Amino acid sequence: MKQLKIIKIGGGIIDDAASLAQFLHLFAQVDGPKILVHGGGKGASEMLRALGIAPQLVNGRRITDAATLDTVTMFYAGKTNKAIVAGLQQNRVNALGLSGADGNVIRAVKRPVREIDYGFVGDLTPAGVDAALLGALLGLGLTPVICAITHDGQGQLLNTNADTIAATVAVALSEKFVVELHYCFEKNGVLLDVNDDNSVIEKINLTSYAELKEAGIIADGMIPKLDNSFDALSQGVSKVIIGHALKINDSLKTVLCLN
Numbered sequence: 645m646k647q648l649k650i651i652k653i654g655g656g657i658i659d660d661a662a663s664l665a666q667f668l669h670l671f672a673q674v675d676g677p678k679i680l681v682h683g684g685g686k687g688a689s690e691m692l693r694a695l696g697i698a699p700q701l702v703n704g705r706r707i708t709d710a711a712t713l714d715t716v717t718m719f720y721a722g723k724t725n726k727a728i729v730a731g732l733q734q735n736r737v738n739a740l741g742l743s744g745a746d747g748n749v750i751r752a753v754k755r756p757v758r759e760i761d762y763g764f765v766g767d768l769t770p771a772g773v774d775a776a777l778l779g780a781l782l783g784l785g786l787t788p789v790i791c792a793i794t795h796d797g798q799g800q801l802l803n804t805n806a807d808t809i810a811a812t813v814a815v816a817l818s819e820k821f822v823v824e825l826h827y828c829f830e831k832n833g834v835l836l837d838v839n840d841d842n843s844v845i846e847k848i849n850l851t852s853y854a855e856l857k858e859a860g861i862i863a864d865g866m867i868p869k870l871d872n873s874f875d876a877l878s879q880g881v882s883k884v885i886i887g888h889a890l891k892i893n894d895s896l897k898t899v900l901c902l903n
C-alpha cells in the first residue's frame with residue numbers, strides 16, 4: 645500500500661502570519677501524497693469577540709449557536725482555508741480547499757443534546773468520510789486542504805473539531821493507504837513540563853498516557869488530541885506523531901503507540 649501523510653495544524657500556528665508562511669514552505673517539501681487539515685480556533689475566538697459575540701468552549705469544544713456558526717464558517721472555510729490554499733500555490737503545491745460539504749467529502753451528525761447543548765457541532769464517523777473521493781483527488785496530484793466545517797447532508801453546516809477531522813479522515817483512508825497522522829502545533833511535542841520545550845516525552849503508550857493524565861502532566865487541549873490519536877491507532881492508522889509545526893523534519897517529537 646502507498647504511504648499517506650495527514651498533517652493537522654491548529655490556531656497557534658495559523659494565527660501568526662510568519663509562522664504559517666514558514667510552515668507552508670516546509671509542508672510543500674513533504675514527499676508523497678499528503679492532506680492538510682486545519683483548525684483556527686484561536687483566531688475564530690478573536691473574530692467572535694470583535695463582533696461582540698462571547699466565545700464559549702466546554703471541554704475544548706466550541707458551543708456553536710447560529711451567529712457563531714456563521715462567523716466560524718467565514719473564518720475557517722473562507723479566510724483561513726483560502727489563505728492556506730493560496731500560500732500552498734505560492735509554494736507550487738496544487739492545493740484544493742474543502743469543507744466537508746464540498747464534494748460531500750465529510751458528512752457529520754449534529755451532536756445530540758445531553759448535559760450540554762453544543763448547538764451546531766458535528767460528530768463524525770469514518771463512514772461519513774468519502775475516502776474514494778479523497779483518494780481520487782490525491783491520484784490527480786492534488787493536495788486536499790480540509791477546514792473544520794462539515795455538513796449533515798440536509799443543508800446544515802456544522803462546526804467540527806479539527807483534531808477529530810484529522811483523526812477520522814486518517815482512519816477512513818487507512819483502508820487504502822498506510823497513514824501517518826501528524827499533529828503539529830507550537831510546542832516540540834508532548835512535554836513533561838509544559839513550560840519547558842526541551843522536556844519532550846519521546847514515546848507515549850496507553851498505559852503511560854493514563855499515568856500522565858492522572859498526574860496532571862497532560863491537560864487541556866492535549867487530552868482530546870491524545871484521545872483522538874489513540875482512537876486512530878486502534879482503528880488502523882499506522883503512526884501518530886505530535887510535534888512542532890516549524891520542525892516537521894526534526895527528530896524531536898512525540899510518537900504514540902498503543903503498547
Ligand SMILES: Nc1ncnc2c1ncn2[C@@H]1O[C@H](COP(=O)(O)OP(=O)(O)O)[C@@H](O)[C@H]1O
Nearest residue numbers: 654655829833834835838861862863864865866
Ligand atoms: N504535556 C503537555 N505538553 C504540551 N502541551 C500541553 C501539555 N499539557 C497541556 N498542553 C497544552 O495543550 C495545548 C495544545 O492543545 P490545543 O491548544 O488544543 O492545540 P491546537 O489548537 O494546536 O490543536 C498546548 O498549547 C498546551 O498549552
Ligand SMILES: CC(=O)N[C@@H](CCC(=O)OP(=O)(O)O)C(=O)O
Nearest residue numbers: 654655683684685705706792806
Ligand atoms: C466544535 C469545535 O470545537 N470546533 C473547533 C474547530 C476549530 C479547531 O479545532 O481549531 P484548533 O485546531 O485551532 O483548536 C472550534 O471552533 O474551535
